[in-house]
Amino acid sequence: MTLLSIQDLSLSIGDVDILHGVSFDIAPGQIAAVTGESGSGKSLTALTVMDLLPRGTRTTGRVMFEGTDLRALDDAAMCKLRGNDIAMIFQEPMTALNPVQTVGDQVAEAILIHTDQTRAQAQARTRAMMDRVGLDSIALDRYPHELSGGQRQRVCIAMAIALRPKLLIADEPTTALDVTTQATILDLLKDLVAEFQMGLLMITHDLAVVADFADTIAVMEQGRVVESGPTGVVLRDQTHPYTRSLLAASAHQVDLPDAPDPAALLVVDGVTRTYRKPRMGLAKPGVVRAVDDVSFTLGRGERLGLVGESGCGKSTLTRAILGLDAVQAGTITLDGRSVFDGGLPVRRRMQVVFQDPYGSFNPRHRVNRLISEPFHLLDHPPTGADRDAAIARALSDVGLSPDDAGKFIHEFSGGQRQRLAIARALIVEPDLIVFDEAVSALDVSVRAQVLDLIADLCRKRPLSYLFISHDLSVVRTVTDRVLVMRAGRIVEQGATADVFHAPQHPYTQDLLAAAPVLPDYVFQEGPP
Amino acid sequence: MIAFALRRFGSLIVSLIVASFVIFAVIEVIPGDPASFMLGVNARPDTLAALQAELGLDQPLPVRYLSWVGGMVTGDFGTSYTYKTPVAGMVADRIWVSLPLALYALILSTVIAFPAGIYAASRRGGVGDTAVMGATQLGVAIPNFWFAMILVLIFAIKLRWFSAGGFVGWDKGVFAGLWSLTLPAIALALPQAAILARVMRSSLLDMLGEDFMRTARAKGLTRRRALWKHAVRNALIPVLTILGLQFSFLLAGGIVIEQVFFLPGLGRLIFQSISARDLIVVESVVMLLVFLVIVVNFIVDLTYAWVDPRLRRRA
Numbered sequence: 017m018t019l020l021s022i023q024d025l026s027l028s029i030g031d032v033d034i035l036h037g038v039s040f041d042i043a044p045g046q047i048a049a050v051t052g053e054s055g056s057g058k059s060l061t062a063l064t065v066m067d068l069l070p071r072g073t074r075t076t077g078r079v080m081f082e083g084t085d086l087r088a089l090d091d092a093a094m095c096k097l098r099g100n101d102i103a104m105i106f107q108e109p110m111t112a113l114n115p116v117q118t119v120g121d122q123v124a125e126a127i128l129i130h131t132d133q134t135r136a137q138a139q140a141r142t143r144a145m146m147d148r149v150g151l152d153s154i155a156l157d158r159y160p161h162e163l164s165g166g167q168r169q170r171v172c173i174a175m176a177i178a179l180r181p182k183l184l185i186a187d188e189p190t191t192a193l194d195v196t197t198q199a200t201i202l203d204l205l206k207d208l209v210a211e212f213q214m215g216l217l218m219i220t221h222d223l224a225v226v227a228d229f230a231d232t233i234a235v236m237e238q239g240r241v242v243e244s245g246p247t248g249v250v251l252r253d254q255t256h257p258y259t260r261s262l263l264a265a266s267a268h269q270v271d272l273p274d275a276p277d278p279a280a281l282l283v284v285d286g287v288t289r290t291y292r293k294p295r296m297g298l299a300k301p302g303v304v305r306a307v308d309d310v311s312f313t314l315g316r317g318e319r320l321g322l323v324g325e326s327g328c329g330k331s332t333l334t335r336a337i338l339g340l341d342a343v344q345a346g347t348i349t350l351d352g353r354s355v356f357d358g359g360l361p362v363r364r365r366m367q368v369v370f371q372d373p374y375g376s377f378n379p380r381h382r383v384n385r386l387i388s389e390p391f392h393l394l395d396h397p398p399t400g401a402d403r404d405a406a407i408a409r410a411l412s413d414v415g416l417s418p419d420d421a422g423k424f425i426h427e428f429s430g431g432q433r434q435r436l437a438i439a440r441a442l443i444v445e446p447d448l449i450v451f452d453e454a455v456s457a458l459d460v461s462v463r464a465q466v467l468d469l470i471a472d473l474c475r476k477r478p479l480s481y482l483f484i485s486h487d488l489s490v491v492r493t494v495t496d497r498v499l500v501m502r503a504g505r506i507v508e509q510g511a512t513a514d515v516f517h518a519p520q521h522p523y524t525q526d527l528l529a530a531a532p533v534l535p536d537y538v539f540q541e542g543p544p
Numbered sequence: 545m546i547a548f549a550l551r552r553f554g555s556l557i558v559s560l561i562v563a564s565f566v567i568f569a570v571i572e573v574i575p576g577d578p579a580s581f582m583l584g585v586n587a588r589p590d591t592l593a594a595l596q597a598e599l600g601l602d603q604p605l606p607v608r609y610l611s612w613v614g615g616m617v618t619g620d621f622g623t624s625y626t627y628k629t630p631v632a633g634m635v636a637d638r639i640w641v642s643l644p645l646a647l648y649a650l651i652l653s654t655v656i657a658f659p660a661g662i663y664a665a666s667r668r669g670g671v672g673d674t675a676v677m678g679a680t681q682l683g684v685a686i687p688n689f690w691f692a693m694i695l696v697l698i699f700a701i702k703l704r705w706f707s708a709g710g711f712v713g714w715d716k717g718v719f720a721g722l723w724s725l726t727l728p729a730i731a732l733a734l735p736q737a738a739i740l741a742r743v744m745r746s747s748l749l750d751m752l753g754e755d756f757m758r759t760a761r762a763k764g765l766t767r768r769r770a771l772w773k774h775a776v777r778n779a780l781i782p783v784l785t786i787l788g789l790q791f792s793f794l795l796a797g798g799i800v801i802e803q804v805f806f807l808p809g810l811g812r813l814i815f816q817s818i819s820a821r822d823l824i825v826v827e828s829v830v831m832l833l834v835f836l837v838i839v840v841n842f843i844v845d846l847t848y849a850w851v852d853p854r855l856r857r858r859a
Contacts, residue, residue: 068761091766099764106762111755114774116852125773126763159853175763 018080019044019215020065020183025077027060027239029070034060035239037077040232042215044182047206049218049226049247052236053262053459058219061236062185065217066104067094081183100130103176107188109168113160120146120156123175130179145174149204165326166197173204180212187219194325194486199530202229221459223266224489224532227251235259251538261461263538268464268493270471275496278315281480282337282448285311287346289332306332307343308504314448317478321495321512323488323527329504330484334452337482338368350448364393367441371453373433377425384421387411387440394444410439413476415469431462435469442473449481455490467494488531492516500524548849548856556842563834564616568609571827582625582821595625599824612827621828626820631828634813639832641711642802642809645725645732646794652733653740653790660737661744661783666771668749676741683738692731692804699727709806728805732798736790740783747782751775780851788844792837 020042027035035057042048050058063069065079067086079086081102086094098104106112113122120142127138142156149170160168169189176184186205190198206229209216220226226233226247233251234244235258243256254260289307307329314320324330335341337348339355339362348355353362367390370376377386384407391397398406408418414435425433434454441449451470455463471494473479485491491498491512498515500508500523508521519525572578579595580587600608615622621631664676700708706727714721751757752775760770799811810829817825849856 066762068758095764095766097764098762104762106755106759108755112759114756114760114778115854116777117774125765129764129769161854172759175759 017043019046019082020217021078021080022061022065023078023080025061025064025075025079027057027064027069027073027075029073033239035064035075038236038239038241039077040234040241040244042183042217042232044215045209045213046232047209047216047218047230048232048234049220049230050234050236051220051223051226051262053221053461055238056236057239058236059187062104062187062217062219065183065185066098066102067091068098096130099126099176099181100179101181102183102185103179103181104185104187105169105172105176105189107191109165109172109192112172113168115160118157118159119154119163119171120158123156123171123178126175126178141178142174145178146171148208149174149177150200164197165193166201169193169197169201170204173201173208177208177212177214181214183215183217184209185217185219188221189218190225191220191222195488195532196325196526196530198225198532222532223251223263223460224534227532227534227538235262248537251535254538263534265460265464267489267534267539268460268467270467270493272319272471272494272496273475275315275319276317276478278313278318280313281316281318281351282314282482283347283349284313284333284337285347285349287311287333287336287343287348289329289336289341289343305504307336309346310501310504310506311346312499312506312509314480314482316447317480318497319474319480319495320482321491321498322482322484322501323486323491323498324501325486325527328501330501331452332504333501334368334450334482334484338366338450339363360393360395364390364444365447366450367444367446367448368450368452369434369437369441369454371456373430373437373457376437377433379425381425382421383411383423383425383436386425387436387443389440390444406443410443413442413473414439429462431458431466434458434462434466438466438469438473447480449479451481451483451485453485454483456485456487463490470494488516488527489533500527545849545856549846552842552845556838559838559841560835563838564613564831565609567827567831567834568612571823572605572608578823582823584821616828616831622824624817624822624825626817626822626825631825634825635810635829635832638808638810638813640714641725641807642795642798642811643836644721645729645798645807645809646791648722648725648729649732649736649794649798650787650791652729653737654787656733656737657740657744660741662748662771662776664741664745665748665752665775666768668752673745677745680738680741683734684742686735688731688735689800689804691734692728692801695727695731696804709804711807725807728798728801728807731804732794732801736794740786740790743786744779744783747779748775751779754778777851781848784844784847784851788840791840795836795840796833 018041023039025035025038026033038057038061040048040050050061052058060069064075065086067089069075075087089097113119120139123142123145124135124138127133127141128135133141139156146152146154146156151167151170151174154163154167160171163171189205190201193201202225205216208214218226218230230247232245233247234241235250235256236242237258243250243259250259251263254263287307287310288305291304291306293302293304310333322330322333332341336343337355342356350358350362350365355362355366387410388403388407391403397403407421411418411420416432416435416439428436437454455466458466467490483491483495495512497510498512499506500515500521502523508515508519508524515524516528519528579592579599579601583592583595596602600611619632621635623629624631624634627634660676660680664673667673696708700706707724710724712720712724748771752771757770757774760774761767765773796811798809799815801807802809802811810833814826814829817829
């Protein structure tokens with residue numbers, strides 16, 4: 017028996033066709049994953065089921081839920097279904113809850129609008145649901161900002177399952193969470209599906225998450241389901257080339273040249289950065305040690321990774337290394353000069369590539385101005401033909417055309433923008449590049465290309481970089497040595513291969529165990 | 545929450561002290577002496593000396609400051625040089641016109657603006673939205689004294705519902721008092737309401753795009769109910785900021801409207817005192833207005849914390 021059957025669903029916004037004849041089924045108690053890269057239409061498919069599409073969207077086809085075509089229902093009828101029979105959780109737990117209402121009220125609201133329970137009954141049920149999702153220590157009168165990201169996602173889940181819906185739609189429910197949190201949320205969802213016999217429609221870009229979680233997979237590319245079936249079959253057979261390329265890209269390994277013998281370049285010694293907590297009442301405000309007595313050395317030509325979960329102090333440490341924030345104790349030197357008071361001579365030897373390829377460029381400047389910005393750090397910046405030549409060289413180095421110099425940033429895709437960010441970093445030939453989650457916002461196939469580019473650049477010149485990421489699989493392939501950071505301290509460091517192969521510290525072991533990986537059979541020789 | 549209120553109260557006191565320094569400095573210290581300013585260049589030396597003694601200008605600065613502040617705290621605002629009456633009494637008469645007028649206008653503006661802004665936001669892009677936005681465009685563009693004259697023309701001269709100006713006094717009863725303040729309050733309120741409605745609308749529209757609104761809809765709330773239960777309270781935060789600023793303006797900036805309607809309010813008092821170079825009145829009334837504005841800001845701060853729990857923790 018099917019619970020939800022999407023049949024030949026097409027969707028367009030304005031003149032743009034987005035979905036083309038999408039079809040798949042979900043049975044009660046089944047986990048169906050829809051996967052694909054950004055722009056493939058997976059989220060819009062989910063929103064079609066909820067009838068929460070943006071304005072100006074037109075759909076054709078059928079969305080059958082227990083024998084009723086949801087597309088034929090009006091909004092009043094859909095309001096009765098939403099939150100009651102079909103519930104949904106979203107990607108961003110930080111913004112998915114109303115900041116000015118207590119979490120208890122928000123969960124109870126879902127119960128109150130669909131049933132005629134009294135407030136007290138709804139409160140009791142809310143408490144039970146919060147306990148069920150593992151929030152037994154959280155009082156109902158807490159506000160969202162007092163909870164962590166994982167806890168907020170649990171509140172969203174409690175809200176969604178409060179009335180035991182038959183179908184739960186989860187749109188990238190763990191993408192914004194740390195790996196260890198992700199693992200616990202996935203376990204919770206799996207338990208709830210079994211307990212309530214509900215269908216779960218799971219939208220995700222991460223094939224590794226789906227591999228040992230979903231019963232079926234539908235792979236979407238540009239609004240079409242290109243391949244679907246039981247998870248094991250899809251992942252093993254990989255009949256469609258797109259599935260094959262997605263799997264290859266998500267496990268992409270780059271080929272780094274051997275690192276030269278390290279001579280110390282960046283020396284971080286005993287660095288501590290503390291923040292004062294906000295004062296509570298009249299008591300003396302507490303102190304957070306964001307970075308706590310951290311020491312390490314990055315050698316010339318070395319590719320060093322820094323991994324850790326959110327709040328571990330990665331960003332604080334990065335800002336200190338770049339000389340942007342002072343530290344309370346310790347020293348940071350680049351080639352013997354302090355990064356804090358070395359001035360321009362030190363500044364021009366370090367460049368950074370940030371995470372967000374959209375926010376880190378001024379939209380009103382052209383590419384030649386954007387990527388030549390670091391020239392102001394030089395005492396004698398190139399001018400005229402020399403400057404143009406330097407810009408052309410930087411663009412060619414990152415696989416773009418010198419003709420791109422006259423374009424604006426909005427003319428480039430996310431991956432191309434990250435290439436431009438790398439060009440901007442390389443143009444002054446710095447000694448050290450800091451990649452701050454530089455590939456985290458990219459789709460797997462684009463990410464693979466950017467990683468290849470980095471490896472390629474390493475072959476052309478001795479490149480030293482600090483690669484900061486929460487993504488273990490990426491760090492594993494582009495670094496020689498890795499530091500594992502937790503609660504402001506480096507808990508483990510060593511050669512990347514050793515740390516990943518035989519982690520010593522319990523935290524590193526937990527991290528590696530929690531990180532979803534594609535099963536081995538994916539990479540065994542399949543059909544031609 | 546109590547700790548938050550105490551902290552805000554502490555900063556209220558500091559603001560008042562700083563403001564009193566500035567006002568004292570501007571009027572008493574920079575440049576020349578107030579007595580010669582008040583009497584003009586042709587004053588006779590003995591009159592000047594008498595006024596200087598009366599103002600206590602022969603005393604050292606700290607003593608003068610402390611006696612001024614001490615007087616204000618105990619209700620002694622000095623004696624007006626032009627009217628020869630205690631400033632406290634003059635202020636007391638007028639504040640019972642200005643304060644009710646400002647509150648009246650504020651309430652009117654809120655009552656008009658909130659529903660208009662919410663309505664426009666919920667009908668975004670529709671006929672209702674366009675109509676409300678068109679009306680507020682006019683409201684923002686037209687100066688309030690012109691509104692005042694039109695109101696007088698229609699409601700006082702043609703229809704004879706209201707008198708064209710003046711204030712009957714509260715001794716004629718609360719209703720009669722309010723009735724005579726109605727036209728000025730409307731004239732003051734309409735332009736303010738236009739601004740407020742626009743802020744309310746755009747703030748609500750920002751909220752409608754938030755993730756938590758999608759969560760509310762996914763829960764099964766109708767569009768309208770999600771708007772009322774989740775968007776409005778969140779949208780209030782920028783609206784409150786504007787509301788606080790508007791009250792300050794309504795209190796001191798009612799000057800033009802008080803002139804148009806011949807209302808004996810604080811604005812007119814300041815205007816007349818400045819014309820008459822009566823610095824004693826100016827100094828005290830300005831300090832009083834500053835006090836009221838700071839108190840209003842304090843109330844706005846407390847309301848922020850009531851609306852947004854995230855602010856209760858911070859200073």
